[in-house]
Every structure is written in C-alpha cells, then in structure tokens.
Amino acid sequence: MSETSPSGATNLDVAAWVEAAFDAMAEGGIDAVRVDPLAKRLGVTRGSFYWHFADRDALYLAMLKHWREGASYLVYARVERGADSKSPAERLDTLLSLPYSSPRSARAAAIELGVRLWARRDKRAAKAVRHIDRVRMDYFQKLLMQHGLDKDQARKRAFLFYAALMAEALLFVDNRDQTRVDLREALLG
Amino acid sequence: MSETSPSGATNLDVAAWVEAAFDAMAEGGIDAVRVDPLAKRLGVTRGSFYWHFADRDALYLAMLKHWREGASYLVYARVERGADSKSPAERLDTLLSLPYSSPRSARAAAIELGVRLWARRDKRAAKAVRHIDRVRMDYFQKLLMQHGLDKDQARKRAFLFYAALMAEALLFVDNRDQTRVDLREALLG
DNA sequence: GCCTCGCCGTACACAAGTGTATGGTAGAGT
DNA sequence: ACTCTACCATACACTTGTGTACGGCGAGGC
Numbered sequence A, B: 001m002s003e004t005s006p007s008g009a010t011n012l013d014v015a016a017w018v019e020a021a022f023d024a025m026a027e028g029g030i031d032a033v034r035v036d037p038l039a040k041r042l043g044v045t046r047g048s049f050y051w052h053f054a055d056r057d058a059l060y061l062a063m064l065k066h067w068r069e070g071a072s073y074l075v076y077a078r079v080e081r082g083a084d085s086k087s088p089a090e091r092l093d094t095l096l097s098l099p100y101s102s103p104r105s106a107r108a109a110a111i112e113l114g115v116r117l118w119a120r121r122d123k124r125a126a127k128a129v130r131h132i133d134r135v136r137m138d139y140f141q142k143l144l145m146q147h148g149l150d151k152d153q154a155r156k157r158a159f160l161f162y163a164a165l166m167a168e169a170l171l172f173v174d175n176r177d178q179t180r181v182d183l184r185e186a187l188l189g
Numbered sequence C: 001g002c003c004t005c006g007c008c009g010t011a012c013a014c015a016a017g018t019g020t021a022t023g024g025t026a027g028a029g030t
Numbered sequence D: 001a002c003t004c005t006a007c008c009a010t011a012c013a014c015t016t017g018t019g020t021a022c023g024g025c026g027a028g029g030c
Helices: A014-028 A035-042 A046-052 A056-075 A088-097 A103-118 A123-146 A151-170 A176-188 B014-028 B035-042 B046-052 B056-075 B088-097 B103-118 B123-146 B151-170 B176-188
Strands: none
Touching (some): A014 A046, A014 A103, A056 A123, A088 A151, A088 A176, A103 A123, A103 B103, A123 A151, A151 A176, A151 B103, B014 B035, B014 B046, B014 B056, B088 B123, B088 B151, B088 B176, B103 B123, B103 B151, B151 B176
C-alpha cells in the first residue's frame, strides 16, 4: 500500500476527495462540487480539505488530471484485457455493450456530460476534453482499420461510432437494448 | 406588438426573464440560473422577478415549457420552410448543416447539454427531454422513410442521425467542416 | 384630481459556501 | 518523555443568493 497517507481509518487522501468530487459532479455538474457538502459527505470538515488542497480550484485541477487518465484507461485497458484473444470486432462489440447500463456506467455518463458542459467555460477542461476525444477516436479508427476498413472509411465510421456511444449518455430514448442491437448491426455488420 | 406588457422601456415580461435564464444556462447550466445575477443582467432588481414568478422553481417550469415548444419548433418549422420544394434528402441535409456553427447555434448546443444534465436529477426536465427526443426521432424517421428506406432501416438510421447531430454539441473534435461532409456522405449517401 | 393597479426598488432575515487562522491530537522518530 | 508532523476541528469574517414585506411611482379609469 504505497498510499500518500500511510494508514488510519478517518485519514483521507487526495484520491478520496477527488472520488467524492466526481460523485457530486455526476449528480449536479461542476457547480455541485463544493467544499462543504463534500466534507459532510466524507464525514469530515473543511479543515481536512484545505490541508490537501490550496483552494477549490486545486481540486478542479486534480479532477481533470484524474479524468484525463481514467478516460484513456476506459478505452484502452478495459477493452484490451483478454488481450490477443479478441478480434477488433469483438473489442468494438465490447465497447458498444458496456455503456451505460449499470449504475456505475450511468455515473460515468453523467460525468461525461458534466465535464463537457464545464469545458464550455473552462479552457483547461476544454483542453482535456479535446485530448480525450482525440485519443478515443484514434483508437476506434485503429480498431476499424484492423477490422478491414481503409483509413478514410475508418475515420468516418469512428466518428459515428463515438457519436452513438455518447448519445447513450445524452439521449433519453425508450428501448436502449433495441438501440444497442441496432447499433451493432449498423456499425459493425 | 401584442405583448403581455403593453408598453414602456424598462417593463419586462415573463418571456424576457426566460430568455435571460437560457442565456445563463448556456454558460453555466441550470445552477447558473439564479435570480440575482439574472436581475443584474436585465438591469432590474429581484423585486421584478418575484412579481412575475412565485419563486425560482416557477422560472424553471417556464423554461421547460419554452424549451419543449422551441425544441419542437427547431425540428419542424426551421427545416420545413421552403415547403414542398424541398425533398426529404434536402431537409436532412439542412439539418446536418445548421448545427452548430454559428454563435447562435453554439448557444443552442450548450442549452441542449444543460437541459439534459439537469434532466438527470429533475423528473420534470427528464419528461420534457423524453418527449422532445421522441418527436425529433420520429421526424427523422419519417424523412428517411420518404427518402426510400423501409421502416426498420429508417428507425436505425434515425438514431445514428440524431446521435451524430448531438455529438456536435458534445464532442470537441478538430475539423467540424470535414466531419459534416463525412456525415452527409455516410448517412445520406 | 384621486385612486387603483401593474411594476419595480429597498431593506431585512436567513441560509449556504469560501477561505483563513489557530488550536488539538494521535503516531512515528529519537 | 519530548518533539515533530500529518491531519483534522473550530471559530471567524466575508460573499452570494433566497424569499418576503413594504414602500414608491407612473399610467389610466371614473
């Protein structure tokens, strides 16, 4: 356990605060990320927060850093495990099936929205979003090329693929299961 | 001028407050819709607000009503003008080209995000979003069927079409113009 | 010429959140 | 045992926002 804080039950570290911050963001966007409510949620007072962070903006930066890494992770590691046994089509299929059914994924979807709305007024967040979008679409394009498409076709299809994934976080449609089946057919068939 | 308020320069009506509320929402989400900042933006005090609205929640409801109507309007009237001279393909093409290039459309995109993030915690907003999503997708499906697709294919394509439109409001991609050309080819070609 | 009424300003009490300064405490080191 | 240090609580001053009560003012009706 090479943690920043060595031990203790009530001992919090930066990661715990960031985690709670994303919980709050999933419910109410970046404006819901407030020091006092977070402290109550964690069972401590603001004194703890201002020990780990200079101010609220420092927490924002820590959130961005975490999201930047975690969002890349979501694309790479989560799909890549199982390694070479999977074909590109299987990996794309995995991507289509994982979001956003479970409660955990619903949280991820809300965070996606929150970060992107935040990025409309914060340049640092916008930069992170641009980066993640590039990383993801490049990955999708790569998979589609391995699946047999030429570079140009793969680029177009990657956008559609990504858009469809994001739409599940954004749209309020009725039959999500049916939609997912449709997508699989339209984008991979 | 059949306004609610007959005349006067500083005289505001409900519509003016709702308009300002959406401006605020486009910048900071539903949490940025606050009475005091709105009043300052409009050059009045809160006294005016609490004359037109019972409380802040009443403004929220007025916003939802306005969005519900305006969002349907965006689909119907905006594309349908020019009437019968346009083919279904031309109308779909119009839809693909209008969002979200102009500053006005950027505002609309931000509002879309704001409403949908809000809908994750407010049931009334969620209901409005569900309704609008149904209306829009039904319209897209209808156009695609008139374009020659059978009902089932049109439904699937309508989702992709809608998802691609929404992705422009959500994603931070580099070449929006290129993307739009690609979409036209992929979805209508 | 008053009076009502729509519309807005002002003032107040209250709540929630930020940041800061300072004090307390448990554990590890020596 | 003494101290140092990481971590947290407490108390304070400040800001921003909500809702409410009340007062003012100009335009029409009678």
